[in-house]
Amino acid sequence: MSSAETWRSLLASENRSPDEVVTHARVRDVELPLGAGRAALITLDNGHDHTRPSTFGPRGLLALNDALDQVAERDDIVAVAVTGKPFVFAVGADLKGVAALENRDEARLIGRLGHEVFRRLGELKVPSFAYYNGAAMGGGVEIGLHCTYRTVSAGVPAFALPEAFLGLVPGWGGTYLLPNLIGAERALKVIIDNPLAQNRMLKGRQAYELGIADAIFDSADFLEESLTWTARVLTGALAVRRPEPDKGKGWDDAVAMARWNLDGRLHGAAPSFVRALDLVAAAKDRTRDEGFAAEDEALADLIMSDELRAGLYAFDLTQKRAKRPAGAPDKALARPVTKVGVVGAGLMASQLALLFARRLEVPVVLTDLDRERLDKGVGSAHGEIGKLLAKGRISADQANRLTSLITGSLTKDAFADADFVIEAVFEEMSVKRKVFAEVEEHVSADCVLATNTSSLPVGEMAAGLRHPERVVGFHFFNPVAVLPLLEIVRGGRTDDATLATAFAVGKRLKKSCVLVKDAPAFVANRVLLRLLAEIVQTVDEGTPIEVAERAAAPLGLPMPPFVLMGLVGPAIALHVNQTLHGAFPERFPLSDNLARMVAAGKTGVYRPDFTLDPEVVEIFSGGTAPSTEEQVLARALDALAEEIGIMLDEGVVAAAQDIDLCMLLGAGWPFHLGGITPYLDRSGVAEKVTGARFLEPGVASLP
Structure with a gap:
């Protein structure tokens, strides 16, 4: 029995996939220009407006299979083409349905069904064409890879294989077909590198430049141009030539480099990335049937894993x-x-000025104490505009407008x-x-006063002002243009109008906003500093720095703790630690060694060549109670569970999900762990330390 027949039987006998928004495959005939003949055009459409992208569950795959049945035996067509509804081609599997699969056999079966249906596009009696007219992700990309030819719209905003990011692999042909189309190095950028980079998306032109699509056309007349191009290919007026992928040393070198990068970034903590890399590595020598079968087995394993639940929870x-x-x-x-004002003209201030000008498109004026610093800050923002122009990310007109919006003044009037x-x-x-006292003398009574403080009390900052109700915390994360988190802090007297304005501005800045209580270090910094404080304390006690550094490897964080300290700066880490020590001395002990390191002018524990600085090692020497890696990790996790439990009891955020959101978007906590609280739940640490799970059973993990 085929996979399609098996799924039809399952769907008929049980109430399966009741929530699936079924993607239909509608067939219509089109007459190709240039006398090329008639083609069958299959349009993928779930029947909803464009805000609900088309996805594939079992019913959707069967609908496409039925459409292919309609065209497979026809003798009056010269081609079959697939496109999507306006703005969307298809965005892959129905993830809610994937997570609901009940066992490994069903997980394997959904992989086989996708292969069975999609591969038919490459096995028709006539050539097949994919017209990527809109967003294409996951299985949406893979449908096209099975076709003979592909075109893409220059207006496609998102083109990606994000499966590893979520805890899966591109399992409907992606790990086999893509490297055999464009080579291992380019394929790994799409399958591994982009998901690792917080799920970076390609634009339509980038997909074309990688060789995934054979032609690119403007979005306004994309379908018409694609049909004309199809006619030229079919009539022989145009020959499509693709470079042969390097299946020798180049393939092996690309895989080796990707493996080295994965080991350094994730330390084996994300099985989906390793599995996807292994599939690409083997695709060089496998037949198509062997490659697809291997993808089926990978999906069967990963769909039933905690990692997938965690990834879907984070998503x-x-x-x-x-x-x-x-x-x-x-x-x-x-x-x-x-109009926006920025007090200060340092690096953070110039980043903020550019962000406000780009997103709000309003005048932004910076102030500082002297002309030299002011000119440097304004010049820095203008310089970044020049870089955007040079990269083609903005036009010359946009660059001129942005430059004119950002100005400086030595006075706060x-x-x-x-x-x-x-x-x-x-x-x-x-x-x-x-x-703030100086600014209040010049602004209107309802002008919002925002602070970018990373740890200081917002309420105390507003004390003494005539209008403390208009002061709000607006905590960005560095680099401002990249990290999406914005912690919006409500002081004790912040009113609803101020808070609503802050959230509206945050949304216009394209940031993900989380409401936070006015508590020391707020959320992300408090959690990170508790982790760092615990690890530093073990070093103070005699644990070698390299042992403590390796202890956090199973968490798969973007960088080890002491590397993070070097990025943030030991002086800033010490300052925030002092703030937290003042509030919670029993949980955030001060490190005399860290203070001595800062006093010595050290910017990190590593030298430029990433070897340990012997002077820093000497500063931290003297402890007599070293811990093992396992002991350091256990202590760190216990500390995190304790701190998060206390933060939830204090009402720092509305729920544990908000702590996870802050850690994912502000601290780079890995998606494959789903956030900090699911990890602590799955490992049993939450119940051991707090007596209960942070989330309901079954959330982000198997029940």
């Missing part, structure tokens, strides 16, 4: 909860923002008509209070 958080922030006030209360002023000055309470 759901970033796609849904991040867009509907818990506790945010009525957006109707938000005030318009037509330039804020008189501003609706939103954010400070980005030295992380010292007295300095920030002085700044």
